[in-house]
Amino acid sequence: MTRTVRAAVLERAGEPLRIEELELPEPGPGQVLVRMAASGVCHSDLHQALGDWGETGPVVLGHEGSGVVEALGPGVEGLRPGQLVALNWFVACGACRPCRTGRPWACTETLVLEDRLPDGSRPFRRPDGTEVASQLGLGTFAEAAIVGAGAAVPVPEGTPPEVAALIGCGVTTGAMSVLRAGGVAPGESVVVIGLGGVGLSAVMGAVVAGASPIVGVDLAPAKLERAADFGATAAVFAEGDPVEVNARVREAVGDEPDHVVVAVGDARAVELGIELAGHGGTVLVVGIPPHGQRASFEISQLVDRSARIVGVNYGWSVPEEDFPRLAGLALEGRLPVERLIEERIGLEDVQAALDALREGSGLRRIVVFPDAHPRP
Ligand SMILES: NC(=O)c1ccc[n+]([C@@H]2O[C@H](COP(=O)([O-])OP(=O)(O)OC[C@H]3O[C@@H](n4cnc5c(N)ncnc54)[C@H](O)[C@@H]3O)[C@@H](O)[C@H]2O)c1
Ligand SMILES: [Zn+2]
Ligand SMILES: [Zn+2]
Numbered sequence: 001m002t003r004t005v006r007a008a009v010l011e012r013a014g015e016p017l018r019i020e021e022l023e024l025p026e027p028g029p030g031q032v033l034v035r036m037a038a039s040g041v042c043h044s045d046l047h048q049a050l051g052d053w054g055e056t057g058p059v060v061l062g063h064e065g066s067g068v069v070e071a072l073g074p075g076v077e078g079l080r081p082g083q084l085v086a087l088n089w090f091v092a093c094g095a096c097r098p099c100r101t102g103r104p105w106a107c108t109e110t111l112v113l114e115d116r117l118p119d120g121s122r123p124f125r126r127p128d129g130t131e132v133a134s135q136l137g138l139g140t141f142a143e144a145a146i147v148g149a150g151a152a153v154p155v156p157e158g159t160p161p162e163v164a165a166l167i168g169c170g171v172t173t174g175a176m177s178v179l180r181a182g183g184v185a186p187g188e189s190v191v192v193i194g195l196g197g198v199g200l201s202a203v204m205g206a207v208v209a210g211a212s213p214i215v216g217v218d219l220a221p222a223k224l225e226r227a228a229d230f231g232a233t234a235a236v237f238a239e240g241d242p243v244e245v246n247a248r249v250r251e252a253v254g255d256e257p258d259h260v261v262v263a264v265g266d267a268r269a270v271e272l273g274i275e276l277a278g279h280g281g282t283v284l285v286v287g288i289p290p291h292g293q294r295a296s297f298e299i300s301q302l303v304d305r306s307a308r309i310v311g312v313n314y315g316w317s318v319p320e321e322d323f324p325r326l327a328g329l330a331l332e333g334r335l336p337v338e339r340l341i342e343e344r345i346g347l348e349d350v351q352a353a354l355d356a357l358r359e360g361s362g363l364r365r366i367v368v369f370p371d372a373h374p375r376p
Pocket of ligand 2: 169
């Protein structure tokens with residue numbers, strides 16, 4: 001049986017998304033049909049829509065989602081219909097060298113970066129039979145999607161679907177960049193450059209790690225005003241001469257920072273982060289600028305300080321462990337994920353949400369699909 005779902009499709013980079021009716025077959029071996037419950041709109045959707053990372057489309061965008069398991073393909077174990085799952089957008093192959101050595105975030109063989117399911121397939125079809133890709137093997141801007149079984153990660157009972165959706169990308173990326181990639185210890189200082197969904201999640205992760213002080217840095221005064229709600233102890237305006245910005249941040253930290261998280265896809269922000277890095281400090285580069293952008297830094301300074309620059313894909317997370325843990329922290333009130341929600345919207349408002357993200361206005365906008373509710 002095929003089913004018809006509404007989905008927001010990017011035909012090619014630079015064009016607005018269009019709502020279309022697409023068809024989905026039954027889930028195949030190792031696949032799961034998920035009825036979408038909620039999907040955040042992440043800056044990575046915007047990068048792809050603008051063509052920052054190369055040619056693309058037609059593709060169902062969206063990779064920060066949660067949904068309810070509707071049907072299991074042959075051979076799928078450990079999931080049951082009715083369960084709420086947060087969707088993992090980086091299903092690792094499990095067999096390459098990084099995977100075998102416990103670093104699935106650095107998998108070299110996964111096909112999801114080609115906007116295919118882990119098995120290489122692209123289940124969405126137009127009524128004329130042509131294929132439409134699924135962003136990162138998910139395509140959460142759709143009423144339902146077929147995903148690899150490894151992408152569907154159960155979260156604890158009672159997790160709100162919006163929270164589960166945000167854990168699917170921004171929260172995990174930001175919080176785990178501090179908790180795993182950074183290995184931040186209690187009492188260490190953390191500076192976060194870029195206070196969007198990812199950066200504020202890094203701030204929340206820094207609170208969980210017991211970091212102090214936690215300093216947020218952004219170009220938008222409205223973002224600086226909200227940083228304290230997530231646990232930042234100070235907020236610094238990033239506009240102006242980098243030497244002065246650097247001095248303001250150091251003053252707010254009271255010393256050299258131990259860790260700097262760069263949560264904006266912009267070379268200037270990366271350069272500021274490297275400039276700020278203290279002796280023995282770490283720069284965690286999380287934001288992904290348009291392909292081809294390069295940054296420069298004073299090499300002798302980096303060496304003198306024995307500082308490290310680290311690339312951080314997906315917060316170096318292990319989704320099957322970290323999604324339930326982060327959801328648990330949210331349920332305990334220790335990770336105020338819901339404060340990231342700027343507005344709940346319908347699927348037809350996704351393009352407006354991307355436009356708002358481009359203008360830097362507000363935090364996460366979340367598409368809510370009213371038909372999907374977890375069943376007990
Ligand atoms: N590494 C990963 O696995 C991963 C995962 C998710 C997102 N990302 C990337 O992280 C970045 C942030 O995503 P987001 O959804 O939080 O974006 P966002 O648009 O919600 O937030 C970006 C923030 O950075 C601020 N900003 C812009 N330029 C700045 C500058 N030069 N200095 C300081 N602040 C600046 C903006 O005002 C905004 O508050 C994007 O590049 C996204 O693609 C990476
Ligand atoms: Zn994302
Ligand atoms: Zn691998």
